[in-house]
Amino acid sequence: MTKWIEIGALNDIPVLGSRVVRTASGDVAVFRTSEDEVFALDDRCPHKGGPLSQGIVHNKRVTCPLHNFVIELRSGMAVAPDEGCTRAHPTKVENGMVWLGVQTPEVVPAE
Amino acid sequence: MLNKVNKPKLVVIGNGMAGVRTVELLLDRAPDLYDITVFGSEPYGNYNRILLSPVLAGEKTVDDIMLNTEQWYDDNGITLRKGEMIEMIDRRTCEVVTREGARVPYDRLLIATGSNPIMLPLPGKDLPGVIGFRDIQDVEHMVQASTSYKNAVVIGGGLLGLEAANGLMKRGMNVTVVHLLDTLMERQLDQVAGGLLRKSLEERGMVFKMPAQTEAILGEDRVTGVRFADGEVIPADLVVMAVGIRPNVELARKAGLYCERGIVVSDTMQTYDGRIYAVGECVQHRRQTYGLVAPLFDQAKVCANHLAMKGFATYDGSVVSTKLKVTGIDLFSAGDFAPGADKEEIVMQDASRGVYKRIILRDKKIVGAVLYGDTIDGPWYFQHLRDGTDVSQMRERLVFGAANLGDGGHSGKNSVAAMSDDAEICGCNGVCKGTIVKAISEKKLFTIDDVRAHTKASSSCGSCTGLVEQVLAFTLGGDYSAAPKVKPMCACTDHSHDDARRVIVENGLKTIPDVMKFMDWKTPNGCHSCRPALNYYLLATWPGEYRDDQQSRFINERVHANIQKDGTYSVVPRMWGGVTTPDELRAIADVADKFNIPTVKVTGGQRIDLLGVKKEDLPAVWADLNDAGMVSGHAYAKGLRTVKTCVGSEWCRFGTQDSTGLGIKLEKFMWGSWTPAKVKLAVSGCPRNCAEATCKDVGVVCVDSGYEIHFAGAAGLHIKGTEFLAKAATEEETLEIIAALTQLYREQGWYLERMYKWCDRVGLDAIRNQVVDDVANRKTLFSRFTYSQQFSQSDPWAARAQRGVDRNEFTPLAELELA
Ligand code: SRM
Ligand SMILES: Cc1cc2nc3c(=O)[nH]c(=O)nc-3n(C[C@H](O)[C@H](O)[C@H](O)COP(=O)(O)OP(=O)(O)OC[C@H]3O[C@@H](n4cnc5c(N)ncnc54)[C@H](O)[C@@H]3O)c2cc1C
Ligand code: SF4
Ligand code: FES
Numbered sequence: 008m009t010k011w012i013e014i015g016a017l018n019d020i021p022v023l024g025s026r027v028v029r030t031a032s033g034d035v036a037v038f039r040t041s042e043d044e045v046f047a048l049d050d051r052c053p054h055k056g057g058p059l060s061q062g063i064v065h066n067k068r069v070t071c072p073l074h075n076f077v078i079e080l081r082s083g084m085a086v087a088p089d090e091g092c093t094r095a096h097p098t099k100v101e102n103g104m105v106w107l108g109v110q111t112p113e114v115v116p117a118e
Numbered sequence: 119m120l121n122k123v124n125k126p127k128l129v130v131i132g133n134g135m136a137g138v139r140t141v142e143l144l145l146d147r148a149p150d151l152y153d154i155t156v157f158g159s160e161p162y163g164n165y166n167r168i169l170l171s172p173v174l175a176g177e178k179t180v181d182d183i184m185l186n187t188e189q190w191y192d193d194n195g196i197t198l199r200k201g202e203m204i205e206m207i208d209r210r211t212c213e214v215v216t217r218e219g220a221r222v223p224y225d226r227l228l229i230a231t232g233s234n235p236i237m238l239p240l241p242g243k244d245l246p247g248v249i250g251f252r253d254i255q256d257v258e259h260m261v262q263a264s265t266s267y268k269n270a271v272v273i274g275g276g277l278l279g280l281e282a283a284n285g286l287m288k289r290g291m292n293v294t295v296v297h298l299l300d301t302l303m304e305r306q307l308d309q310v311a312g313g314l315l316r317k318s319l320e321e322r323g324m325v326f327k328m329p330a331q332t333e334a335i336l337g338e339d340r341v342t343g344v345r346f347a348d349g350e351v352i353p354a355d356l357v358v359m360a361v362g363i364r365p366n367v368e369l370a371r372k373a374g375l376y377c378e379r380g381i382v383v384s385d386t387m388q389t390y391d392g393r394i395y396a397v398g399e400c401v402q403h404r405r406q407t408y409g410l411v412a413p414l415f416d417q418a419k420v421c422a423n424h425l426a427m428k429g430f431a432t433y434d435g436s437v438v439s440t441k442l443k444v445t446g447i448d449l450f451s452a453g454d455f456a457p458g459a460d461k462e463e464i465v466m467q468d469a470s471r472g473v474y475k476r477i478i479l480r481d482k483k484i485v486g487a488v489l490y491g492d493t494i495d496g497p498w499y500f501q502h503l504r505d506g507t508d509v510s511q512m513r514e515r516l517v518f519g520a521a522n523l524g525d526g527g528h529s530g531k532n533s534v535a536a537m538s539d540d541a542e543i544c545g546c547n548g549v550c551k552g553t554i555v556k557a558i559s560e561k562k563l564f565t566i567d568d569v570r571a572h573t574k575a576s577s578s579c580g581s582c583t584g585l586v587e588q589v590l591a592f593t594l595g596g597d598y599s600a601a602p603k604v605k606p607m608c609a610c611t612d613h614s615h616d617d618a619r620r621v622i623v624e625n626g627l628k629t630i631p632d633v634m635k636f637m638d639w640k641t642p643n644g645c646h647s648c649r650p651a652l653n654y655y656l657l658a659t660w661p662g663e664y665r666d667d668q669q670s671r672f673i674n675e676r677v678h679a680n681i682q683k684d685g686t687y688s689v690v691p692r693m694w695g696g697v698t699t700p701d702e703l704r705a706i707a708d709v710a711d712k713f714n715i716p717t718v719k720v721t722g723g724q725r726i727d728l729l730g731v732k733k734e735d736l737p738a739v740w741a742d743l744n745d746a747g748m749v750s751g752h753a754y755a756k757g758l759r760t761v762k763t764c765v766g767s768e769w770c771r772f773g774t775q776d777s778t779g780l781g782i783k784l785e786k787f788m789w790g791s792w793t794p795a796k797v798k799l800a801v802s803g804c805p806r807n808c809a810e811a812t813c814k815d816v817g818v819v820c821v822d823s824g825y826e827i828h829f830a831g832a833a834g835l836h837i838k839g840t841e842f843l844a845k846a847a848t849e850e851e852t853l854e855i856i857a858a859l860t861q862l863y864r865e866q867g868w869y870l871e872r873m874y875k876w877c878d879r880v881g882l883d884a885i886r887n888q889v890v891d892d893v894a895n896r897k898t899l900f901s902r903f904t905y906s907q908q909f910s911q912s913d914p915w916a917a918r919a920q921r922g923v924d925r926n927e928f929t930p931l932a933e934l935e936l937a
Contacts, residue, residue: 015931
C-alpha cells in the first residue's frame with residue numbers, strides 16, 4: 008500500500024533542481040522540472056551509485072554528476088545507450104505542497 | 119493545413135539535394151510557417167544524386183537512393199509538383215510560371231536548380247547515344263546501352279568521368295576514358311597520385327587515351343565512333359560527356375537576377391532580390407561555385423535559418439574534400455596542393471603497399487592533402503586544414519596520421535572497411551561500427567552531426583570523430599567525409615559555440631531561456647552540456663548584470679566544493695602563491711579534527727585538500743576556515759585555480775626576481791574570475807623553472823632583465839609546453855599582459871576549451887597581436903578584465919557560511935523515519 012507523506016513546499020525545491028529526503032532506507036531525490044512537475048527517485052545512480060540529486064536537471068531528465076549518465080525522472084530508466092534503472096517513487100503536488108508516496112512495510116512481501 | 123490561405127507562400131524551384139535539404143531544415147525550425155510548393159522537373163521524389171554512381175555500377179538500386187517519398191511531402195503539407203518545369207519567374211507579380219503556363223504566386227522563392235553537364239560543342243554531339251551523367255534518366259540510358267552495345271567512350275577523366283567509366287565497365291562494356299590532360303582528376307590529384315590511380319584502373323581493364331583532344335563524334339542514326347585531333351578514330355556505341363558542370367542559371371538570368379557564373383548570393387543566401395533565395399550548385403557565393411554536397415548543406419542550414427525568420431546565421435564559404443567512389447580504390451584529396459614557393463611538402467610513398475601521401479603546409483598549417491591507398495586519416499587532416507591548426511609541434515610524425523600521434527582514437531592501418539560490426543568505434547559511449555552503419559542506412563543520415571544525435575558516437579571526448587566520419591563515408595560511398603564546418607554545441611542545437619557567443623552579444627540576450635528561444639533550441643531546457651556553456655557566455659558577456667543560474671552549474675561550482683566518488687566533498691582553501699602560515703595550518707588541523715575529515719592531502723597545486731566532507735557540514739567547515747582568514751581555492755572552478763611559485767629572489771641563491779611575491783599578486787588580482795575552462799598559473803624565479811611554469815596555462819619565468827611570459831601549456835590529458843608570448847620589464851606590465859590575455863580568452867574561448875586549445879584554434883599570432891603588439895587594445899582588454907573582477911571577487915564560502923546563501927542546498931528537504 009502507498010502511504011502519502013507531505014515532505015515540504017514546492018517552492019523549497021529550485022526549478023530545474025532537486026532536494027533530498029532522508030529516509031531510513033536511503034536518500035530519495037525529489038526533482039522539480041521547468042513545468043513544476045515533481046518526480047522522486049532513489050538518490051543512487053544505476054551506474055556507480057552517484058547522487059542524482061546533485062545533477063543537472065533538464066527536460067524531465069537528470070544527468071548524474073559523476074559520469075554523466077542521463078536518467079529519466081519519470082521512470083528512473085537510463086537513457087540509451089546507457090543502461091540501468093533507479094527506483095522511482097510516486098509524488099503529487101497539492102496546494103503548493105509536495106507529497107511523496109512510500110510503500111508501507113505491511114504490504115512489502117516477505118523475502 | 120487549416121489556414122493554408124493565410125500563411126506566406128514559399129515556392130521552391132528544384133527538387134534536388136540542396137533545395138529539399140533546406141526545406142527539411144526549415145520544417146525543423148519553423149514547422150508551420152509557410153505554405154510550401156516544390157517544383158521539380160524530374161519525374162521523381164527527391165533522391166540522392168551522389169549515389170547514381172553506385173546505381174550505375176549495379177551496387178545499389180534506384181529505390182535505395184530515394185531520400186524522401188511522396189508520403190513525406192504529404193505528411194508535411196508540402197505540395198510536390200514533380201515533372202513540372204518552371205519556365206519563368208515574374209518578379210513584378212511575384213509568381214512563377216510553369217512550362218504549361220500555370221502561374222503560382224510566392225512570398226518567398228527559393229531557387230535550387232542545380233547545374234547541367236557541359237556538352238562539348240562537337241560535331242555529332244546531338245546523336246542518340248551521346249549523353250551526360252547527371253540524373254536517373256542518364257543512368258537508365260547507360261544501363262540500357264550496356265545491354266545491347268559493347269563500346270563506350272567517356273570524355274573527361276575527372277571524378278564524374280571515372281565513376282561513369284567504372285560503372286559501365288562493371289556493366290560489361292569496354293570503356294575508353296579520354297582526357298585532355300596527362301593527369302587524371304588533375305583538380306584533386308597531383309601527378310603521382312593521378313599516376314597511381316591510372317595504374318590501378320588500367321589493371322581493372324580501363325583504357326586511357328590521354329592527353330587527347332576529341333574532334334568529332336561520328337555516326338548517322340546513332341553514335342558509332344569518336345575521332346581525335348591526332349586523326350585516330352575509335353569505335354563507340356555510347357559516349358558519356360563528363361567534362362564539367364555549369365550552374366543552371368538561365369531561369370534566374372531571364373528574371374533579371376544578377377548572375378555571373380552562378381546566381382550571385384550574399385552571406386545570407388539571398389539573391390539581389392531579397393525575396394528570392396538560392397542554394398546549391400546554381401549559386402555563386404564570394405566568387406565560388408560548388409559541386410559537392412557538403413558545402414551545399416552548409417548553405418541550406420543558413421538559408422533555412424533566414425527563411426525561418428531567425429536571421430542570424432551567415433555562410434562564409436566552405437573548404438571541400440573529395441573521395442572517389444570506385445569500390446576498392448582509396449583516394450582522398452582536400453585543399454590546395456599546387457606547388458608554391460611559400461609552401462612546404464611532406465611526402466611519403468610506400469610502393470609495395472601502394473600508399474602515397476602528400477601533405478602541403480604553409481605557415482605551420484595544413485593547406486592541402488592528397489592521399490592514395492590509405493585514406494583513413496583523410497578526415498583528420500581535413501579537420502586540421504579547416505581549423506587552421508598550427509601543426510608545427512607534430513610536423514615530424516604528421517604523415518603517419520592521427521593514430522601515430524595518439525590523437526585519433528583508432529589504431530594504425532585498421533581500415534574501417536575491414537573492421538567487424540562489433541568493433542568499438544566510440545570508446546566513451548561504447549558504440550560499435552554495426553550500430554553506426556545501421557543508423558546511417560536506416561535513418562538516412564548524412565552528416566557526422568546526424569550520427570552523433572542518433573548514436574551518441576563521438577559525442578563525448580570526440581577523439582573518434584575521424585573514425586566515425588570514415589564509417590559514414592564508407593557506408594554511403596559518397597563524399598560525406600566532411601564534418602560541417604561549424605560544430606554544433608551539442609545535440610540540443612545546430613549552432614556552434616561561436617554562434618551562441620555572437621548572438622548573445624548582438625541581440626543583447628540576457629537569460630538562458632531567451633538565448634534558447636532566439637536560437638531555436640531543440641530541447642525545452644537544454645542539457646548538462648549546453649546549459650553550463652550558455653551560463654558562462656552570459657556571465658562573461660554581461661558581468662555585473664547577468665544573474666548566475668545555479669541550476670546550470672555543475673555540482674562542484676554550485677556548491678563550491680568538489681564532489682567525490684562516494685558523494686562527499688573535498689575542500690581546498692586558497693594558499694596564495696603556495697605560501698601558508700602556522701595559524702592557517704592550525705586552523706586546517708582544527709577543522710579536520712572537529713568535522714572528522716578522513717583525509718588531509720597536499721595537492722599537486724601547492725595547497726592542502728580536505729577530503730571526505732559531508733555536504734551538510736560544508737557551511738560550518740567554511741565558517742571555521744573563514745575565521746582563520748582563508749577563502750575558497752576554487753579547486754572546482756572553470757576559473758583561476760592555483761598560482762604555483764618557487765621561493766625566488768627572497769631566498770634562493772639563483773633567484774632573479776621575487777617570484778613568490780609576483781605569484782601572490784597575480785593570484786590576488788585574478789582569483790574569482792570565471793573562464794571557459796580552468797586556468798592555472800605559475801611563476802618561477804629563474805630559468806631553472808622550479809615552479810614548472812612552462813606547462814601551465816600562463817607561466818612567468820623571471821630573468822635578470824625582467825619577466826618572460828609564456829602561455830598555452832598544459833600537463834594533463836595532453837602534455838604541452840607553453841608558447842612564448844612576451845617579455846615584460848616590470849611586474850605591472852606582466853600583470854597587465856596576463857590579465858589582458860585572460861580577458862581575450864574569456865571573450866573568445868569555447869566553454870571547456872582550455873587555453874592551449876583556444877590558442878591552437880585562433881592562432882598564436884592573432885593573440886600576440888591583440889595582447890602584446892597592440893598596446894591600446896591590451897589596455898581595453900585589461901580594463902574589461904578589471905571591470906568584471908569587481909563582481910566576481912567575493913568569497914563564495916563566506917556568502918554561504920555567513921550570509922546563508924543557498925541554504926536549501928545544504929539541508930535535506932525532509933527527514934522521514936519511515937520507509
Ligand atoms: C586535488 C588534485 C590532485 C592532488 O591530489 O594533488 C586534483 C584533483 C582533481 N583533478 Fe587535477 N588535481 C590536481 C592537480 C592537477 C594538476 C597539477 C597542477 O595543477 O600542477 C594537473 C595537470 C596540470 C594541468 O592541469 O594541465 C591536473 C590535471 C587535471 C585534468 C586534465 C586537464 C587537462 O586539460 O588536460 C583534469 C580533468 C579536467 O579538468 O577536465 C583534472 C581533474 C581533476 C578533478 C577535478 C577530477 C574531478 O572532476 O573530480 C579532481 C578533483 C579532486 C578533488 O575533489 O579535489 N585534473 N590536476 C590537484 C589539485 C590542485 C589544486 O590545488 O587545485
Ligand atoms: C553521378 C554523380 C556523382 C556525384 N558524386 C558526388 C560525391 O561523391 N560527393 C559529392 O559531394 N557530390 C557528388 N555529386 C554532386 C552532387 O550530387 C551535387 O552537388 C548535388 O546534387 C547538387 O545539389 P543541387 O540541389 O544544387 O542540384 P540537384 O541535386 O541537381 O537538384 C536540382 C534539381 O532542380 C531541378 N530543376 C532544374 N531546373 C528546374 C526548373 N526550371 N524547374 C523545375 N525544376 C528544375 C532538376 O531537375 C534537379 O532535380 C555527384 C553528382 C553526380 C551527378
Ligand atoms: S589523476 Fe586527477 S582526476 Fe585522476 S584520479 Fe587522480 S585526482 Fe582524480
Ligand atoms: S555514478 Fe552516475 S554516471 Fe557513474
